[in-house]
Amino acid sequence: MFKAIPYENISTYKDPISLFNEDGVVLVRDKEKGKVNPITIGWGSIGVLWGKPCCTIFIHESRYSKHLLDEEDFFSVCFLPKEQKKMVAYFGKFSGRDVDKIKESGLEVVDGDYPFLKDSELVIFCKKVGQTKFDESKISLPDIKNWCQQSGVHSIYFGEIVKVIVRDEK
Numbered sequence: 001m002f003k004a005i006p007y008e009n010i011s012t013y014k015d016p017i018s019l020f021n022e023d024g025v026v027l028v029r030d031k032e033k034g035k036v037n038p039i040t041i042g043w044g045s046i047g048v049l050w051g052k053p054c055c056t057i058f059i060h061e062s063r064y065s066k067h068l069l070d071e072e073d074f075f076s077v078c079f080l081p082k083e084q085k086k087m088v089a090y091f092g093k094f095s096g097r098d099v100d101k102i103k104e105s106g107l108e109v110v111d112g113d114y115p116f117l118k119d120s121e122l123v124i125f126c127k128k129v130g131q132t133k134f135d136e137s138k139i140s141l142p143d144i145k146n147w148c149q150q151s152g153v154h155s156i157y158f159g160e161i162v163k164v165i166v167r168d169e170k
């Protein structure tokens, strides 16, 4: 159902520039509650860091997922098909603090060291290799700076890409 592809071949399946458009969902394990939590992301990039293929994501400090990412060493970035647009919107509206989003969505998680959504078209599996957070005093855009000072900043998580899989219809 899925096949592994080299990291360099992601562009064969999806444009890496618009990769994090509106269909990316990050899955992180909640060790405490024994569940997996999905969060929709629009910000991210793939490239190279410290000589390693790297996927970078940006998670705001108000998100439940931030607390999970701080505790967990792994995350997976799942790209869902257009038919699952409603679920992507749902994962981006509700918090895992209040609800078990996977349970409510009815979507299936393939569990293991790196859990991922079975409906994904492409999955990037990442091992966290570093993290930092924005220093709002260094943001040059006044509106964004004000917003961050009022609402808090995003943390930046760097994940070494350890595996990439795509749906294989054959």
Ligand SMILES: Cc1cc2nc3c(=O)[nH]c(=O)nc-3n(C[C@H](O)[C@H](O)[C@H](O)COP(=O)(O)O)c2cc1C
Pocket (backbone or CB within 6 Å): 021, 022, 037, 038, 039, 040, 041, 042, 043, 044, 058, 059, 060, 062, 063, 064, 065, 066, 088, 089, 091, 092, 093, 094, 095, 096, 097, 154
């Ligand atoms: C299209 C879309 C893109 C989003 N991108 C991000 C993002 O890149 N980073 C982030 O922290 N939140 C992003 N959000 C907001 C979170 O998905 C949302 O706050 C979510 O409910 C947080 O879930 P959690 O509390 O379970 O972590 C996005 C939401 C949508 C709908």
